[in-house]
Amino acid sequence: MALLEARGVTKIFGQLAALGGVDFTVEEKQIHGLIGPNGSGKSTLLKCIAGAELPTGGTIRFSGRDITLAPPAERARVGLSLKFQLTSVMPPLSVYDNVLLALQARTSLPGLVFSRTRGVLHDRVMGLLEEFRLLERAKAPAAILSHGQQQWLEITMAVAREPTLLLLDEPTAGMSLEERRATGELLRPLKRSCAMVIVEHDLDFIREICDVLTVLDQGRVLDSGTVEHIQKSAKVQEVYLTRV
Amino acid sequence: MIGKAVGAARAAAPTRAFPRASMIPVLEVCLLVIFAGLPIVLKDFWVVFVTRVLILTLLSLSFDLVWGFAGIMSFGQALFFGAAGYGVALVARDLGIRAIWVVLPLALVIGLLLSFLLACFVLLGRHPPSIIFVALGTLTCSYAGDRLARGWYYLGGQNGIPSIPLMTAGSYELGEGVAYYYLALVTVVGAYLVCRFLVRSQFGLALAGIRIQEARMAFFGYKVQTLKAIVFSVAGAIAGLAGGLYAFHEGFVWPNMLGVVLSTQIVLYALFGGVGTLIGAVIGVVVIEIVSFVLADNYQTVWPILLGVLLLLVILFRPGGLISLVVPERERIGAFGAVSGRRKHVGGEAVDGTA
Numbered sequence: 001m002a003l004l005e006a007r008g009v010t011k012i013f014g015q016l017a018a019l020g021g022v023d024f025t026v027e028e029k030q031i032h033g034l035i036g037p038n039g040s041g042k043s044t045l046l047k048c049i050a051g052a053e054l055p056t057g058g059t060i061r062f063s064g065r066d067i068t069l070a071p072p073a074e075r076a077r078v079g080l081s082l083k084f085q086l087t088s089v090m091p092p093l094s095v096y097d098n099v100l101l102a103l104q105a106r107t108s109l110p111g112l113v114f115s116r117t118r119g120v121l122h123d124r125v126m127g128l129l130e131e132f133r134l135l136e137r138a139k140a141p142a143a144i145l146s147h148g149q150q151q152w153l154e155i156t157m158a159v160a161r162e163p164t165l166l167l168l169d170e171p172t173a174g175m176s177l178e179e180r181r182a183t184g185e186l187l188r189p190l191k192r193s194c195a196m197v198i199v200e201h202d203l204d205f206i207r208e209i210c211d212v213l214t215v216l217d218q219g220r221v222l223d224s225g226t227v228e229h230i231q232k233s234a235k236v237q238e239v240y241l242t243r244v
Numbered sequence: 245m246i247g248k249a250v251g252a253a254r255a256a257a258p259t260r261a262f263p264r265a266s267m268i269p270v271l272e273v274c275l276l277v278i279f280a281g282l283p284i285v286l287k288d289f290w291v292v293f294v295t296r297v298l299i300l301t302l303l304s305l306s307f308d309l310v311w312g313f314a315g316i317m318s319f320g321q322a323l324f325f326g327a328a329g330y331g332v333a334l335v336a337r338d339l340g341i342r343a344i345w346v347v348l349p350l351a352l353v354i355g356l357l358l359s360f361l362l363a364c365f366v367l368l369g370r371h372p373p374s375i376i377f378v379a380l381g382t383l384t385c386s387y388a389g390d391r392l393a394r395g396w397y398y399l400g401g402q403n404g405i406p407s408i409p410l411m412t413a414g415s416y417e418l419g420e421g422v423a424y425y426y427l428a429l430v431t432v433v434g435a436y437l438v439c440r441f442l443v444r445s446q447f448g449l450a451l452a453g454i455r456i457q458e459a460r461m462a463f464f465g466y467k468v469q470t471l472k473a474i475v476f477s478v479a480g481a482i483a484g485l486a487g488g489l490y491a492f493h494e495g496f497v498w499p500n501m502l503g504v505v506l507s508t509q510i511v512l513y514a515l516f517g518g519v520g521t522l523i524g525a526v527i528g529v530v531v532i533e534i535v536s537f538v539l540a541d542n543y544q545t546v547w548p549i550l551l552g553v554l555l556l557l558v559i560l561f562r563p564g565g566l567i568s569l570v571v572p573e574r575e576r577i578g579a580f581g582a583v584s585g586r587r588k589h590v591g592g593e594a595v596d597g598t599a
Contacts, residue, residue, distance in 0.1 A: 076465035090456045105464040112447040
């Protein structure tokens with residue numbers, strides 16, 4: 001059984017069909033790239049999976065459970081985690097508190113009120129900050145981090161909850177070449193613990209990190225397969241040569 | 245070796261969000277000492293005046309808790325204050341129950357239940373409500389409460405309920421004066437400590453997240469609206485407690501206690517002092533009430549205009565309120581989940597685990 005199965009997902013905004021019946025499958029511990037020209041529906045599909053948008057039609061199943069209409073919090077509790085396209089860290093809070101905020105989401109209400117998990121989660125926060133190269137900035141407000149570091153913090157927060165499926169919307173947007181390379185290094189080891197869906201415009205990055213690619217065009221799946229298969233696909237080349 | 249290096253790096257890394265708070269505790273202690281000593285130096289009239297100010301600080305605290313920490317714009321705190329005041333006044337008038345052990349917990353419960361009921365309608369809907377919806381919803385309920393009390397004969401209509409019997413503690417009757425002052429002070433300190441504990445806990449961190457990026461919090465798995473309803477109800481309980489104290493202190497209740505004017509006044513108290521620190525809300529009430537009294541005493545006709553200009557100037561030039569004059573922004577943002585006094589050992593090195 002696939003980890004994520006989206007069948008015939010449609011999303012209509014007024015007169016515009018952003019998704020026109022998309023089938024999309026992600027296997028466990030697979031890094032699945034979602035690419036396509038601007039407006040092809042990549043981010044909309046990701047939002048439908050995460051719960052930021054509700055699909056107009058179709059079904060989405062995660063670990064065998066129908067989550068098509070589930071609210072985002074419920075999806076998060078069953079193992080889905082999203083990194084937004086625009087960084088949505090908490091700028092006034094310290095980097096440490098940003099990560100703690102993500103980690104403590106599973107703590108019960110009495111646990112939160114009496115700060116029962118603060119001590120337990122401390123080591124985990126420090127470990128994550130170290131893993132994502134943010135340890136030196138632990139006490140700094142997230143607002144003063146560079147754009148690249150904010151992206152890393154956002155990824156750290158998404159990873160902190162130990163999801164089984166991590167959804168990353170343009171994780172390298174606005175990053176320098178060096179930062180992109182470092183982001184690839186940070187993400188690759190995560191494959192051991194969770195599957196990922198990555199929406200990205202940087203095709204070199206996608207080629208390096210993904211196992212499988214799905215190409216969207218005008219709200220429909222144009223092609224899907226391994227990186228080699230997509231690289232040789234005539235349909236994909238046509239779209240990219242004529243419209244990208 | 246790598247493990248040792250990691251341990252050292254972790255130990256060296258600061259775990260505290262920001263430098264240890266310094267100004268807020270100083271202000272808290274100073275105000276507590278001043279309030280504790282005031283009855284010794286004040287005449288009876290002033291003791292009554294400051295008791296009223298203390299009770300209003302409870303209301304201001306309740307607003308700061310919902311707006312300053314959870315980002316819920318409530319224009320309805322007076323509803324819980326007034327409803328609890330009316331509740332205990334009726335119990336004292338019709339049932340003759342006025343024991344402090346009954347009436348104050350009753351006031352708290354009335355505030356708690358009413359605010360929870362309102363939260364169910366305003367906050368716990370299918371879709372997350374907007375700030376405007378919550379502000380208008382609570383404002384409307386406050387207005388409706390005022391109109392209901394004015395038109396209901398059983399509640400005394402426009403005149404409210406006069407001559408409420410004195411609250412009792414055993415055989416002792418608690419009327420206006422030093423005893424009531426200290427009762428109010430102990431209640432304010434107790435409520436303040438509860439709020440302080442809450443907002444500095446991991447629960448407070450969750451509230452901060454909701455205030456800053458509410459939409460993001462749901463994607464972490466937080467039940468955002470439930471957390472908001474809880475903090476709204478706690479604040480309602482504090483407002484209710486204030487209403488109970490106020491009713492017995494003044495000896496009467498009237499529809500204005502429920503209405504829009506008082507609800508708005510509470511917002512101004514907190515904004516003037518500075519939201520999101522608790523102590524700012526207290527300072528706001530103290531300064532506005534003292535300045536209002538002095539202005540009204542010296543400029544009988546134009547004092548509201550002078551007060552309005554003063555409020556406007558502070559809000560224009562000091563959006564952080566008076567507290568921002570002495571407390572840096574970092575400290576106002578707060579620290580969370582303190583593991584009081586304990587030190588952790590990570591990688592063989594002692595690390596301060598407090599936030």
